[in-house]
Amino acid sequence: MTANPAKKGNDEEQPVVGKMIEEGHVNYVLMYNMLTGIRVAVSRWGAKAKRPLADADFTSSHKYSFDIAGNELTPSVKYDFKFKDYAPNVFRELREDEFHLDPSDYLVSLTGKYILSELGSPGKSGSFFYFSRDYRFIIKTLHHGEHKFLRRVLKQYHAHLKANPHSLLSRFYGLHRVKMPHGKKIHFVVMNNLFPPHRDIHETYDLKGSTVGREYPEERAAVNPRAVLKDLNWIHRGRTLELGPEKRALLTEQIRRDVELLKEINVMDYSLLIGIHNMQRGNKDNLRRNTLKVFSPSVPPRNPAASQSSSRSEAIAMRKAMRRSDPKAIGSHPAAHLPEQDPEDNKQFIFYQDEGGYRATDESNQNMDTIYYFGIIDICTLWTAKKRMENIWKGFSNDRHKISPVPAQEYGNRFFAFMQAVMRGGEGGEKFLENPPERTREKVE
Numbered sequence: 001m002t003a004n005p006a007k008k009g010n011d012e013e014q015p016v017v018g019k020m021i022e023e024g025h026v027n028y029v030l031m032y033n034m035l036t037g038i039r040v041a042v043s044r045w046g047a048k049a050k051r052p053l054a055d056a057d058f059t060s061s062h063k064y065s066f067d068i069a070g071n072e073l074t075p076s077v078k079y080d081f082k083f084k085d086y087a088p089n090v091f092r093e094l095r096e097d098e099f100h101l102d103p104s105d106y107l108v109s110l111t112g113k114y115i116l117s118e119l120g121s122p123g124k125s126g127s128f129f130y131f132s133r134d135y136r137f138i139i140k141t142l143h144h145g146e147h148k149f150l151r152r153v154l155k156q157y158h159a160h161l162k163a164n165p166h167s168l169l170s171r172f173y174g175l176h177r178v179k180m181p182h183g184k185k186i187h188f189v190v191m192n193n194l195f196p197p198h199r200d201i202h203e204t205y206d207l208k209g210s211t212v213g214r215e216y217p218e219e220r221a222a223v224n225p226r227a228v229l230k231d232l233n234w235i236h237r238g239r240t241l242e243l244g245p246e247k248r249a250l251l252t253e254q255i256r257r258d259v260e261l262l263k264e265i266n267v268m269d270y271s272l273l274i275g276i277h278n279m280q281r282g283n284k285d286n287l288r289r290n291t292l293k294v295f296s297p298s299v300p301p302r303n304p305a306a307s308q309s310s311s312r313s314e315a316i317a318m319r320k321a322m323r324r325s326d327p328k329a330i331g332s333h334p335a336a337h338l339p340e341q342d343p344e345d346n347k348q349f350i351f352y353q354d355e356g357g358y359r360a361t362d363e364s365n366q367n368m369d370t371i372y373y374f375g376i377i378d379i380c381t382l383w384t385a386k387k388r389m390e391n392i393w394k395g396f397s398n399d400r401h402k403i404s405p406v407p408a409q410e411y412g413n414r415f416f417a418f419m420q421a422v423m424r425g426g427e428g429g430e431k432f433l434e435n436p437p438e439r440t441r442e443k444v445e
Helices: 028-046 088-098 103-111 144-152 154-163 218-223 231-236 245-264 287-292 304-324 385-395 408-421
Strands: 061-066 081-086 117-120 128-131 137-142 172-179 185-192 203-207 271-278 358-361 367-377
Touching: 028 061, 028 081, 028 088, 028 103, 028 172, 028 185, 081 088, 088 103, 088 154, 088 172, 103 137, 137 144, 144 154, 144 172, 144 185, 154 245, 203 231, 218 231, 245 358, 245 367, 245 408
Parallel strands: none
Antiparallel strands: 061 081, 081 172, 117 128, 128 137, 137 185, 172 185, 203 271, 271 367, 358 367
């Protein structure tokens, strides 16, 4: 991921994660329509009185038509498009009651200014990620099959989150669709960004419990320290999740519960994404300011009190507009700095309680100098006939039980066993190798 240099000489926000989306960008119109649709739909739904969920809420959808003239339901806009908001009452309850997001702060982060940065997906799906201006939220485009699946399991997902408020599963804040004139339909989801804007991430791993082809070349990692590493990198580098008995027990139990749901809904190919922050190194590598910065003002930075005051004023304006259910009433707002601490909505969740993450501890449960940021991602891949064929094909030349595509039950059991193994006190990840060593590895200090 190459950082784009921030522009100088103005006071505009300049995303430098991926590519800034501005007029002339191939996806500018799509981005504009996405954010406009979110702004109108969430504002209008937020103006309604809350009520208990009904079964029909999980399958409901609401359509909005936008054009340059505007109408009684939608404001005038730059482009003609249609927008569809899926299960809005369900996602409203998830955002406000389960994830404790302030509705106005949510809209400010996404649509206070129409600024996003874009990254192509690192995977094979062809999806795109769009980061919100403050790096808190991600808009991810979905294939139609993923969208249909998410709608189908939404009731189970919702029930799981209510029963497991500290779940590690991706947090979904909204499911939407944009349709351009004479164009295709784009489905997308708004979700949480696991990694904080206020801490450097020194190593990143994507762990599946599979060890066939799951290695990022170390020679490339040496020149790209922000590369996403994989299971074999973790094993060969001798990494361990350094957690004392209390935190280890909490994490193990939550992974077990989350995996039980994923097995129940027949999905596989998910992973535990882990970002590691070394507190001794801190932010001195300047990764945060070089790659996570959202803008670069040419004027001296404001003091924290002034920044908080500006953010509060912006949120108050958003609340007033939501009460009036009139998105046009929200004007332009002052630029906002990257947060210097984790948002308040995270601090009541166990695995996000330590500076937005989960701090390493020793066997006496005393703090160590590492913070882990993690969550279970990519949870919409079904075990299908196509995956069965992939399993058969790859199984001809590899151990069929160690490749990534295996049935959902086997995948979940292996995933859970691998996570147990790579925690302190576990057997280590070597037992998952195609040719595991005869002797247990020595601990790497």
